[in-house]
Amino acid sequence: MPVNDPVVSAQTPNADMTIDQKWDLYSSEEHAIWTTLFERQMKILKGRAAPEHFKGLELLNLNEGGIPDFRRVNEKLEKLTGWTVVTVPGLIDEKQFYEHLANRRFVSGRFIRDGHKLDYLPEPDIFHDVFGHVPLLTQPVFADYMEAYGKGGLRSLEFDTIKNMARLYWYTVEFGLINTPEGRRIYGAGIVSSKAESIFCLEARSPNRVHFDLERVMRTDYRYDDFQQTYFVIDSYEELMEATYADFAPLYERLPTLPELKPSDIIEGDKVYTKGTQEYAREGGLLAEAEAV
Ligand SMILES: [Fe+2]
16 A cells, blocks of 8 residues: 555455545645646657547546546546546556456556655556546547456456466557657557666667567566567557457466467468567666666
């Protein structure tokens, strides 16, 4: 539970771990942090984020300045795709997370990061959760994918494949790229809400960029504390949806027989857009940058 949000710690969560956002209790400083982050990202994301991201921000009036009030966001979002945003105190367990997604509820933290450390995030905050994730929930196919993912996640609990499902989420919902007629764009929330990775993922020589393949992604370990070493690219949200519609049972039987892949691996059968130099990871990544300061 984030220690810096007394509004969260004062509440006892409901059985499904939701709490009240208590929007009226945000301070003017907290609203100002959102606006600073928003304006900073919008400059960087021009020509980098998927068009659906900008459209979603507009449809939900997330660009009005200040931390969004979920009551107002949900009025619009529910009409568009049946999704709502709910508040949780912090990270919740997989089953609860999947259950919310399967019922078209996206869980968001309440707290916003420290205004003096805009790029330091000990756990996802409301800027990541809402600015990063919620715009694409206005798009019907992506909205369906998220629900299908939640249902697949619930099934994965019976198969001991939570790790594989987490990788699918990571490499699509959090760190996915998409080909568009205008060029490659970002749709992953982890990237869209990060200043440095928004540039790195598209422009750096270091990472691999490989076409999305469900089984390949499920076999691939990831970096949770640094920029990704491989980004997976889709051609459309329909492609994601179709892959997720498949019956995962044969895949789940095959996965334990296949070798696990490292975050930087390129394997036979990959459709490779960029074979990265991996120089960033080799030189120590964020760790080296932190030491240089
Ligand atoms: Fe996220």
